[in-house]
Amino acid sequence: MPTQPQTGPIAGRLPADALAENFADLHPPLSAHEARVAADRCYFCHDAPCVTACPTEIDIPLFIREIQAGRPETAAREIFEANILGGMCARVCPTEVLCEGACVREAAEGKPVQIGLLQRHATDSLMARQGHPFTRAAPTGKRVAVVGAGPAGLACAHRLARYGHDVVICEGAPKPGGLNEYGIAAYKTVDDFAAREAAWIMEIGGIEVRHGQWLGREVTLDALRAEYDAVFLGIGLAGVNDLVVENPAIEGVHDAVTFISALRQAEDLATLPVGRDVVVVGGGMTAIDCAVQAKGLGAQTVTLVYRRARDRMGASRYEQDLAAQRGVRLMFEAVPVALEGEGRLSGVVCERMAEGPDGLRGTGERFVLPADQMFRAVGQRLDDVKMLETERGKVVTQGSGRTRMDKVWAGGDCAAGGDDLTVTAVAQGRDAAEDIHGTLTE
Known part of the structure; x- marks a missing residue:
């Protein structure tokens, strides 16, 4: 039978002092x-x-x-x-x-x-x-376009500027930082640190950021290759994978990345609506960040549903334990198959899963989780990048981020072979910059 309809997401479930406590710095600094x-x-x-x-x-x-x-x-x-x-x-x-x-x-x-x-x-x-720890070398006269002001793009731009090259960053969002600004839990980067760090990086000089510049819309690879001596793509993964369920067109279903972004940019957390009973689908860091923050906003129950066993989750055991400590229920080997509700979500129908020699399969056993809000965190994908070779939805690179297209490098989440970590994106951006510099000064 259908579950009883819920009231739906509402804002201000918790008072200001409770919100402040829930979103305080996860790891306060050492004295x-x-x-x-x-x-x-x-x-x-x-x-x-x-x-x-x-x-x-x-x-x-x-x-x-x-x-x-x-x-x-x-x-x-x-x-x-x-x-x-x-x-x-x-x-x-x-x-x-x-x-x-x-x-x-x-x-x-x-x-x-x-x-x-x-x-x-x-x-x-x-x-x-102190001021910026590095000084810019004498201008080389070379110009490099960096597409995306996320961790990979910022690391690449800084290293190139340090070598004396002029860098123009084309960024679609209103602020630099990429995932650091829009996609990480607020309690991990308090006090607007992502924006302050990006501004500090720019102090090296020689870097211009142009906002509102989306690849494939305001800028194209052909135009960038014609105007610049090299191009680095650090565009991340803007697309969100679909979740295949029955009755998908129902109010109350959202992408986790959109929720996290809205929360990170909110001036007052009390204005953000959250459901009474929330279900988050996924097993990576985005799913954990979404679930913990939904609970922190005042959701009464938050259940994270992951299709495989606990040891297969992309999120580390530490993050899993953090979610459990914050009141999130972790449910493994289950997958949503249908949504209930008349116009508005009231329940999520899940099926138990089993993994054997032939892979993951449904057992036929179903159960219903009451829910008035559900977040999808089932992975992101690369939006169509014409002309570039891709593999499993990511740009194919060789060596230090070189693509098979002349004058184009790539790194970070958009590039094949990475593990979707900020630190890996930084390493790839830095190494691509070294390779670009070597190419431009041969």
Whole structure:
């Protein structure tokens, strides 16, 4: 039987003080004393497995030693040399499966050195107290177009500008930052950090950002290749995968990325409507961020539904546990198959799944989750990029981001072979910039 209709999403379910608490900084920064104590735990391993685990290969033992010696700004310069978005990565990297997961203390004691928080301590110290740590080389006369002001685009633009090339970033959104500005949970990057970091990166000089410039609309690859000496694509994944269910045209169903973006740009969280009973479909970081924030806005129940077993989720175990601690119910091996409701969503019909030698299949067992709001977080896709070779919905690259089209490089989420992490996007943007620079100065 159909479930009882719900009242639908409403704004202001929680008072301002509760919202402030729910969206406070997930990992408050270390004090100078706390940082020194944390740094003292590092063994400064000669083989440094933490460095190998970092996609940008930051010299972690070196920067921690500088913090230990009371020189956080010097530590920050070491970090920024490898990763100009080191401040953001310190906040959003899944350190539990990267550097901290590889830490010798994690293996020996189950308690790694707090590398992420130490990195944040260093980078925040320099950004707050000193000017930009790098100077721009003499102008080369070369011009490079960067499409997309996300992590890959910003990293690429900064490295190219540092070498003296003139960079024009074509960005469709009103603000730079890409995923960092529009797609990450608000409690991970408080105090408008994404915008402040982007502005700080631009202080190198030689970078112009043009907003309202979407690839395929205001700008085309042909025009960019004709006008510039090189083009870097850091366009992310703007499309959202569909969820195949019965009765899909019903009010109350939204994309998780749109919800997260609206929340990140809201001046007052109390104005954002959220359902009483919310269902989030997906198993990645977007699904977790959406579910935790829906609960933080005041949803009474939030259920995250993932089609496979827990160990197959894209989100790390730490993020899964965080969601559970924040009151999100995690439901595995289930998939929505139909939506209930007369015009407005009232329930989500799910089917139990089983995975065997022949892959994932439905068992035929169905159940209904009461819901007046559902969010889809089942993956994103690359919008059509004509002329470029793609593989499984991403741009094919070789070497340091080179595409098979002359003068065009790509990196970040839009490029094949990545793992959809901010830090990986930064590494790909940086490495593409090095390759572009080498090509332009041959």
